[in-house]
Each structure stands twice: as structure tokens, then as C-alpha cells.
Amino acid sequence: MNSTKPLILISNDDGITAPGIQALISVMQEIGDVIVVAPDKPQSAMGHAITINQTIRLTETHLYPGVKAYQCSGTPVDCVKIAIDKILPRKADLMVSGINHGANSSINVIYSGTMSAAVEASIDGMPAIGFSLCDYSWEADFESAKPFIKQIALETLKRGLPYGTLLNVNIPVPQDKKIKGIKVCRQAQAKWKEDFDERLDPFNRKYYWMTGQFVNMDKGEDTDVWALDNDYISVVPTMFDLTDHQRIGMINQWNLNVKQKD
Amino acid sequence: MNSTKPLILISNDDGITAPGIQALISVMQEIGDVIVVAPDKPQSAMGHAITINQTIRLTETHLYPGVKAYQCSGTPVDCVKIAIDKILPRKADLMVSGINHGANSSINVIYSGTMSAAVEASIDGMPAIGFSLCDYSWEADFESAKPFIKQIALETLKRGLPYGTLLNVNIPVPQDKKIKGIKVCRQAQAKWKEDFDERLDPFNRKYYWMTGQFVNMDKGEDTDVWALDNDYISVVPTMFDLTDHQRIGMINQWNLNVKQKD
Numbered sequence: 001m002n003s004t005k006p007l008i009l010i011s012n013d014d015g016i017t018a019p020g021i022q023a024l025i026s027v028m029q030e031i032g033d034v035i036v037v038a039p040d041k042p043q044s045a046m047g048h049a050i051t052i053n054q055t056i057r058l059t060e061t062h063l064y065p066g067v068k069a070y071q072c073s074g075t076p077v078d079c080v081k082i083a084i085d086k087i088l089p090r091k092a093d094l095m096v097s098g099i100n101h102g103a104n105s106s107i108n109v110i111y112s113g114t115m116s117a118a119v120e121a122s123i124d125g126m127p128a129i130g131f132s133l134c135d136y137s138w139e140a141d142f143e144s145a146k147p148f149i150k151q152i153a154l155e156t157l158k159r160g161l162p163y164g165t166l167l168n169v170n171i172p173v174p175q176d177k178k179i180k181g182i183k184v185c186r187q188a189q190a191k192w193k194e195d196f197d198e199r200l201d202p203f204n205r206k207y208y209w210m211t212g213q214f215v216n217m218d219k220g221e222d223t224d225v226w227a228l229d230n231d232y233i234s235v236v237p238t239m240f241d242l243t244d245h246q247r248i249g250m251i252n253q254w255n256l257n258v259k260q261k262d
Numbered sequence: 263m264n265s266t267k268p269l270i271l272i273s274n275d276d277g278i279t280a281p282g283i284q285a286l287i288s289v290m291q292e293i294g295d296v297i298v299v300a301p302d303k304p305q306s307a308m309g310h311a312i313t314i315n316q317t318i319r320l321t322e323t324h325l326y327p328g329v330k331a332y333q334c335s336g337t338p339v340d341c342v343k344i345a346i347d348k349i350l351p352r353k354a355d356l357m358v359s360g361i362n363h364g365a366n367s368s369i370n371v372i373y374s375g376t377m378s379a380a381v382e383a384s385i386d387g388m389p390a391i392g393f394s395l396c397d398y399s400w401e402a403d404f405e406s407a408k409p410f411i412k413q414i415a416l417e418t419l420k421r422g423l424p425y426g427t428l429l430n431v432n433i434p435v436p437q438d439k440k441i442k443g444i445k446v447c448r449q450a451q452a453k454w455k456e457d458f459d460e461r462l463d464p465f466n467r468k469y470y471w472m473t474g475q476f477v478n479m480d481k482g483e484d485t486d487v488w489a490l491d492n493d494y495i496s497v498v499p500t501m502f503d504l505t506d507h508q509r510i511g512m513i514n515q516w517n518l519n520v521k522q523k524d
Contacts, residue, residue: 046309046311048309048372050307056469058468084456086470107502151520155518181519184514187503192343196347239509244426244499248447251446256444
């Protein structure tokens with residue numbers, strides 16, 4: 001790790017054995033020195049959860065030749081935090097998360113462990129990118145995505161990102177296998193309509209499985225959902241300051257104060 | 263539930279038995295018809311995690327007289343989702359989350375289960391507020407906060423909130439017990455500096471506890487951290503569109519495309 005190559009931290013939420021992280025590692029090895037700290041089991045939809053009331057395990061693995069890799073019992077965000085404190089010899093020049101098996105476009109960014117790992121790295125000041133492929137299958141084909149991932153990573157290393165901004169990159173799987181190019185987008189306004197599947201256990205007690213339908217309320221052609229539907233890769237500049245700055249003035253007009261007893 | 267009173271959904275992340283949710287229920291009962299769906303155990307720092315690979319249980323409880331209340335085995339976001347699908351007779355007029363035992367100001371908004379429950383309700387189109395008290399103790403005194411919470415809830419019911427915006431309300435515990443008033447703020451730019459406590463288990467294997475220091479990089483007097491340090495309640499208009507709209511133009515200047523083989 002005394003090379004002059006960029007230092008790249010990799011994590012994900014599908015776990016350290018996922019084909020997606022394997023593909024990402026292979027691309028990043030062409031660019032720099034790679035350190036992997038990833039969950040030891042699938043941690044999809046963990047959002048920005050962290051482990052504060054339980055212990056965490058961290059174990060070096062030799063899954064990927066030539067790569068320093070650790071599996072961690074915690075969430076994707078835990079992986080990034082423990083990498084920063086215990087593994088990285090210095091701040092990484094780039095953090096990449098994924099490649100997620102399944103889209104993290106639109107509102108999915110908020111549920112995604114893949115994106116939360118990238119957000120956490122970004123909070124710490126690393127340029128960070130979350131990559132997702134719009135194919136949930138463990139057998140998904142990551143090959144056509146690789147040249148784009150490499151180019152986006154190289155450009156991010158070259159340009160840097162302002163503190164507070166990271167990239168959410170989603171990659172479509174076109175029918176004819178030909179990606180049309182890249183669109184820089186905003187996150188489409190959409191939500192999941194819940195539909196909990198109610199069942200009875202062998203003891204006649206109810207339990208539920210969460211299912212749902214993705215509802216896109218946003219027909220804008222400047223959105224990530226539009227880009228993906230039209231065979232473009234979507235790149236959404238994403239931020240972790242959740243302040244709705246434009247509404248501060250409005251809420252200031254409200255009558256919120258209470259006359260207190262002396 | 264056939265009354266003309268507002269319908270109010272309550273959740274939290276400290277669990278359905280927490281004194282904080284008890285205090286919030288008592289205030290909301292003065293305003294409307296209350297339905298509670300809250301975790302059956304503490305779920306702090308769960309962020310926006312949802313339960314997709316495990317089953318969920320939902321059980322009616324009679325902890326709070328006159329209140330329809332359910333405990334759920336899932337995360338705070340799960341609670342809101344299952345309330346929407348299985349419990350609420352119609353969209354609630356207001357969703358309130360908390361009162362959290364401990365601050366959710368600044369970057370903590372992103373780790374907070376309390377705030378994520380409110381975010382989820384907001385995604386579904388309910389006016390939503392997360393309330394937190396800057397006191398981690400289970401013995402915290404919620405009394406002085408109650409009149410403010412009532413006023414903020416009433417004003418939110420009266421004014422409504424635009425889709426995409428919710429409120430993050432943090433309440434200080436001043437030394438002299440006197441809250442100075444309310445400040446509408448932005449989220450202070452801060453982060454946690456990780457410091458994992460490394461220990462050996464009885465079998466001589468390492469394990470870790472996550473600890474850390476809150477580092478405030480932001481001295482602005484328009485921030486939530488400043489307000490709380492100066493004995494004001496902070497109200498931060500918060501949003502779940504994570505797009506960094508201002509950077510779309512910048513990233514569009516980058517050289518992201520790849521020449522593909524035909």
C-alpha cells in the first residue's frame with residue numbers, strides 16, 4: 001500500500017460474496033489499491049442503520065487475491081465506520097459501493113444499504129459513488145456496465161466532489177444489451193405502496209411479509225427513472241444535508257411559540 | 263374513530279413502552295384520535311431500515327387506555343408501513359414520532375429511527391413531525407416540552423406541510439428548566455468521529471463496540487446545534503428528496519461517457 005496509486009475503499013449491502021462486489025473489485029483493481037470491508041451476510045434495505053446495542057465482528061478474508069478484504073457482522077454503514085477507524089491507512093481517495101443487485105433509483109436511495117455506505121463515506125469526506133444494476137438476479141451480467149463504472153470512477157478521482165455531495169449511479173439492463181449513454185438526473189418522485197402479505201403460522205397466529213408496488217408519480221424526462229426506462233445510465237448528485245432550506249422562511253411565519261409560566 | 267377530531271398516527275424508535283412515547287400520546291390525546299404502531303423493542307439508530315427478508319409480527323396491546331395501540335416486531339419504518347396498509351382507517355391527518363430519548367439534531371437525523379418513521383409517513387403524504395428530547399435518560403422529564411409539542415402539532419394540523427417536507431423538532435433541557443423559545447433552523451454540518459472499542463471475548467477473539475465523538479464543524483448561529491446549545495427548541499424543515507439539484511449542472515460538464523463497441 002506504499003504505491004502512488006489511488007486508495008479505494010469498497011463496500012456493499014449484498015454481502016462480501018455477492019457477484020456485484022466481485023465485479024466492482026475487478027474494475028477498481030485496474031485503477032488503484034483496493035481495500036474491501038463488506039457485510040458478512042446480505043444487508044439489503046438496511047438504510048442508514050448502525051449497530052449501537054450489539055457487538056461487531058471484523059474478520060480478514062482471502063476471497064479476492066491481491067485485495068485486502070474484511071467481512072464485518074454489522075450493517076453497510078458499520079462497515080464504512082470500522083474501515084475508517086481500524087483498517088484504512090489514510091483517508092481513501094475514493095469510496096465505491098455495490099454493484100447492488102437491483103435498482104436504487106428514485107425513493108429507493110433512502111432504503112438502500114448500498115447508498116447508505118456511500119453516504120457514510122461522503123460524510124467522512126471521501127468522494128463516494130454507489131453503483132446499482134437494475135437486475136435483482138444473482139446471475140446478473142455486469143460486463144457491459146464495467147467500462148462505464150471505470151470511467152465514472154476515473155472522472156470522480158480526477159475532478160473530486162464537493163463536501164456534501166456523492167453520486168448515485170444506476171445502470172439499466174437494456175433488452176438489446178446496448179446502453180445508450182449517461183444522463184445526469186434528479187431523483188424521480190415516487191413511493192412504494194405497501195401490501196403486506198398476511199399469513200398464519202403453524203400455531204394459528206398471524207405474521208406478515210412486506211411486499212409492495214413501486215408507484216412513480218413523476219413523469220419528468222430529467223429523472224433517473226426516465227433515464228433507466230430509456231436505456232441510459234442515471235447519475236444523480238445526492239446529498240446528506242436533509243434541510244429543506246427553501247421552507248425555512250415559510251415555517252418562520254408560523255405561530256409556534258408558547259407563552260410560558262414564569 | 264367516527265369523530266370529527268383529527269386522526270393522529272404515533273410511532274417511535276425507543277419502543278412502545280418508552281416514557282417518551284407515553285408523553286407524546288398524552289399530548290396528542292388532547293388534540294385528536296390517536297393510533298399507535300410502535301416497535302416491540304428498542305430500535306434506535308435503525309435509520310430507514312425495512313424488513314424484507316424476515317417476517318413481521320403485529321400485536322394489539324392495551325398499554326394505553328383509550329388508545330388503539332399495536333406493537334410491531336419490525337423497524338420504525340416497518341411500523342409506519344404496516345400502519346398504513348393494515349391499521350389506519352384513512353390517511354392520518356398528522357403523524358408524530360418520538361419523543362425520542364436523545365437528540366436527533368444535525369447529522370443524527372440520518373441515523374435516527376424516530377426521524378425515519380416520520381420520513382416514511384411524509385413519503386406517504388402525511389404531515390409528519392419527529393420530536394426528540396436532548397436527554398438520553400429513561401427518567402427524562404418531558405413535562406416542560408409538552409406545551410411546545412402541542413402548539414407545534416396544532417399549527418402543523420392547521421397549516422399543513424407541502425409534499426416532501428416534514429419537521430425535525432429537538433427540545434433542549436436547559437439547566438434552569440426554562441426553554442427560551444423556538445428557532446427555525448438548518449441542520450448543522452457535523453459528523454461522528456468513530457472510535458471502536460476493541461475487546462477480547464472469552465475465546466480470545468476480537469470484537470468491537472461502536473463509540474464515537476460528535477464533531478460539529480459548523481459554527482453558524484442559524485443551525486439546530488446552536489439553537490439547542492442556547493436553550494431554544496430547534497425546528498428544521500427536512501426533506502427526503504436527496505437530489506443535490508445545484509450540482510446537476512456541474513456533473514453534466516464531466517466526461518462520463520464511454521465509446522462503446524458496436
